[in-house]
Amino acid sequence: MKNLATITEIAQKLQISASTVSRALHDHHSIGLRTKMRVRQLAGELNYEPNQAAIRFQQRRTATIGVILPELSESFFSAAFSAIEDSSFNCNYSIFLGQSHDSEVKEKQIVEAMKARRVDGLIVSIAKNTTNYDHFEMLKKYDIPVVFFDRIPNISDIHYVNCNMESGTLKAMNFLLKSGHRIIGMINGPENLFASQQRMEGYIKAMKSHPLKFDPSLVLSSDLTKEGTEKAMGQLLSLKRKITALIAFNDYVALDAIQFARERNIRINEDITFVSYSNMPMSYHTACPPVASLEQFPYQQGEKATEILMELLNKKESESPIVSYKKITLESHLAFHKSRLITTV
Amino acid sequence: MKNLATITEIAQKLQISASTVSRALHDHHSIGLRTKMRVRQLAGELNYEPNQAAIRFQQRRTATIGVILPELSESFFSAAFSAIEDSSFNCNYSIFLGQSHDSEVKEKQIVEAMKARRVDGLIVSIAKNTTNYDHFEMLKKYDIPVVFFDRIPNISDIHYVNCNMESGTLKAMNFLLKSGHRIIGMINGPENLFASQQRMEGYIKAMKSHPLKFDPSLVLSSDLTKEGTEKAMGQLLSLKRKITALIAFNDYVALDAIQFARERNIRINEDITFVSYSNMPMSYHTACPPVASLEQFPYQQGEKATEILMELLNKKESESPIVSYKKITLESHLAFHKSRLITTV
DNA sequence: TTTGAGTAAACAAACGATTGCGTATCTTTT
DNA sequence: AAAAGATACGCAATCGTTTGTTTACTCAAA
Numbered sequence: 001m002k003n004l005a006t007i008t009e010i011a012q013k014l015q016i017s018a019s020t021v022s023r024a025l026h027d028h029h030s031i032g033l034r035t036k037m038r039v040r041q042l043a044g045e046l047n048y049e050p051n052q053a054a055i056r057f058q059q060r061r062t063a064t065i066g067v068i069l070p071e072l073s074e075s076f077f078s079a080a081f082s083a084i085e086d087s088s089f090n091c092n093y094s095i096f097l098g099q100s101h102d103s104e105v106k107e108k109q110i111v112e113a114m115k116a117r118r119v120d121g122l123i124v125s126i127a128k129n130t131t132n133y134d135h136f137e138m139l140k141k142y143d144i145p146v147v148f149f150d151r152i153p154n155i156s157d158i159h160y161v162n163c164n165m166e167s168g169t170l171k172a173m174n175f176l177l178k179s180g181h182r183i184i185g186m187i188n189g190p191e192n193l194f195a196s197q198q199r200m201e202g203y204i205k206a207m208k209s210h211p212l213k214f215d216p217s218l219v220l221s222s223d224l225t226k227e228g229t230e231k232a233m234g235q236l237l238s239l240k241r242k243i244t245a246l247i248a249f250n251d252y253v254a255l256d257a258i259q260f261a262r263e264r265n266i267r268i269n270e271d272i273t274f275v276s277y278s279n280m281p282m283s284y285h286t287a288c289p290p291v292a293s294l295e296q297f298p299y300q301q302g303e304k305a306t307e308i309l310m311e312l313l314n315k316k317e318s319e320s321p322i323v324s325y326k327k328i329t330l331e332s333h334l335a336f337h338k339s340r341l342i343t344t345v
Numbered sequence: 346m347k348n349l350a351t352i353t354e355i356a357q358k359l360q361i362s363a364s365t366v367s368r369a370l371h372d373h374h375s376i377g378l379r380t381k382m383r384v385r386q387l388a389g390e391l392n393y394e395p396n397q398a399a400i401r402f403q404q405r406r407t408a409t410i411g412v413i414l415p416e417l418s419e420s421f422f423s424a425a426f427s428a429i430e431d432s433s434f435n436c437n438y439s440i441f442l443g444q445s446h447d448s449e450v451k452e453k454q455i456v457e458a459m460k461a462r463r464v465d466g467l468i469v470s471i472a473k474n475t476t477n478y479d480h481f482e483m484l485k486k487y488d489i490p491v492v493f494f495d496r497i498p499n500i501s502d503i504h505y506v507n508c509n510m511e512s513g514t515l516k517a518m519n520f521l522l523k524s525g526h527r528i529i530g531m532i533n534g535p536e537n538l539f540a541s542q543q544r545m546e547g548y549i550k551a552m553k554s555h556p557l558k559f560d561p562s563l564v565l566s567s568d569l570t571k572e573g574t575e576k577a578m579g580q581l582l583s584l585k586r587k588i589t590a591l592i593a594f595n596d597y598v599a600l601d602a603i604q605f606a607r608e609r610n611i612r613i614n615e616d617i618t619f620v621s622y623s624n625m626p627m628s629y630h631t632a633c634p635p636v637a638s639l640e641q642f643p644y645q646q647g648e649k650a651t652e653i654l655m656e657l658l659n660k661k662e663s664e665s666p667i668v669s670y671k672k673i674t675l676e677s678h679l680a681f682h683k684s685r686l687i688t689t690v
Numbered sequence: 691t692t693t694g695a696g697t698a699a700a701c702a703a704a705c706g707a708t709t710g711c712g713t714a715t716c717t718t719t720t
Numbered sequence: 721a722a723a724a725g726a727t728a729c730g731c732a733a734t735c736g737t738t739t740g741t742t743t744a745c746t747c748a749a750a
Contacts, residue, residue: 085442113439282630379698698745
């Protein structure tokens with residue numbers, strides 16, 4: 001059973017031409033009903049399945065999209081991937097997945113590999129230290145559209161989906177300020193990330209609108225490693241102005257910061273109130289989760305990104321060279337954690 | 346720049362035949378040095394990249410493997426996937442990834458899609474309720490080798506990598522028995538999973554070897570949902586023989602069980618000592634992690650599975666029809682959690 | 691000088707499917 | 721009855737690459 005049936009085989013057995021078989025299978029109008037039936041019958045019997053490799057070669061498209069993410073083990077990204085997988089499955093696209101593991105070098109390698117594989121398009125969330133976007137720019141020459149999501153480059157001529165982290169941060173800050181906090185620390189992410197910049201903007205706007213003075217020493221940035229976060233946290237704790245609240249770049253950073261604080265006998269969410277981003281499911285089981293976390297809707301972001309890409313791929317055929325860049329920004333939502341675990345501890 | 350250079354183009358510009366160009370690029374011995382140099386020079390200038398779609402079509406192999414997993418959000422599987430990704434990247438294979446989300450129906454769909462995509466081989470961890478393996482058996486007819494890992498079907502003629510859960514359970518049980526526990530509960534997984542059966546075997550062997558009587562009412566099984574686990578846990582807690590220790594199918598089950606117990610004011614790891622499987626990293630931040638968890642080495646399993654598959658794919662060319670099934674079983678290791686978090690709570 | 695070996699490159703088929711164009715047969719119209 | 725149109729199908733090229741088989745030529749040994 002090694003060899004699958006081909007169109008040519010069917011044609012020979014039926015004593016007709018391959019083109020007729022092809023057209024019959026595609027329900028082409030110029031093929032008579034009799035022939036159509038005969039072809040379909042035999043195709044069914046022989047268990048014919050179109051050779052997709054041949055089709056892709058002939059059509060010069062692969063029906064494949066590449067997805068590049070920093071880390072699947074982060075629940076945000078695995079959720080986003082699930083969305084992309086589901087959406088593209090429905091469109092009969094397959095996915096090549098590559099993890100950059102937050103390395104710019106690896107990211108470039110993966111882009112190369114995907115280009116060589118001739119993916120039709122790309123969905124990307126960039127590595128945390130990617131500052132050079134040449135490897136993505138280069139794809140324009142090959143007519144491979146790229147849609148970024150969540151971790152997007154801070155340049156203008158791209159398609160993207162993200163969450164509004166500025167307004168999100170504003171929400172988080174307003175919550176803290178209303179609760180009476182005045183000295184609010186922030187552990188931000190790498191500065192090249194647009195999302196970091198937005199968080200910073202939100203922080204500043206919130207302070208100014210209250211109005212409170214913006215103290216730059218209260219805002220530090222972590223490279224998102226445990227060590228980086230601990231360093232930032234150490235610095236924050238050693239300030240003369242003692243913070244009573246902290247906004248962390250995401251739940252992982254928050255957990256590391258919380259861990260660090262607990263080891264120094266700081267009472268979590270009492271001495272210092274923690275707020276973060278991502279709202280990961282595991283927080284539910286976590287010892288001391290932040291009191292609130294900004295939901296960033298990974299599934300929706302993945303869905304939207306795929307939607308945009310599909311649009312671009314369909315448009316490409318009608319060859320409209322005037323490209324307008326699709327930009328979708330979702331509003332994030334401040335989610336409060338069930339305090340069950342906290343109170344029973 | 347839309348159109349990439351092809352071999353034919355190079356051939357025309359150089360006034361030689363396409364086959365010569367092809368052979369020159371592959372360093373074939375029958376091509377003279379002069380021609381080789383000229384071809385390579387021009388290929389470089391034109392930025393030639395082989396059209397992989399054409400090659401795959403011509404060679405009737407796709408240099409692609411399919412990976413089917415239950416859930417990427419489980420850290421075990423995302424770690425295993427990373428291993429598969431890394432290993433196959435080195436062999437110039439790309440990966441189609443599909444999540445079954447623990448649905449047998451979805452699993453079958455994905456297998457269909459992968460078959461249609463003509464993947465060269467498959468690496469699979471089956472869905473928790475998959476009991477029928479026809480969709481995998483069917484692949485033999487198409488000469489698509491399948492390597493299972495971790496969640497493997499309980500049938501004999503397959504290639505697989507897994508962890509020895511029987512000896513692992515034995516280790517866990519011996520630890521508990523040595524600590525003085527005599528009434529040990531177990532929340533096992535779905536019975537069709539080989540790993541569940543192995544856990545059961547280990548449990549029974551441990552009891553018998555001590556020797557203690559095996560009480561079947563102490564072993565329940567969960568469908569791995571929160572509800573299923575809570576039901577099992579409720580049943581265990583209502584027994585007359587009060588358990589002092591519990592072995593949970595994996596860390597997620599353990600967390601749900603622990604949660605359930607805490608809500609009933611049971612002191613975790615005091616009234617009941619918890620042990621589980623998987624040793625997920627997030628346990629570190631978790632409120633009350635089990636005291637120990639059996640490390641199942643996801644990365645190694647993924648590596649080994651890829652290794653086996655690559656072997657099978659290479660062997661296929663030399664056409665040795667006599668297949669012996671590769672089976673690798675790793676020993677699991679009982680990892681104790683740092684108790685820092687527990688004591689400070 | 692003939693034979694043989696060795697080198698360098700061209701020719702052509704093949705992989706499987708799609709598609710523009712041509713053509714034969716049949717039906718309808720005037 | 722002849723022209724026009726519709727219907728049903730075949731022919732052949734094409735996508736880019738690989739590979740088995742010639743072919744042409746050079747050089748050396750018999």
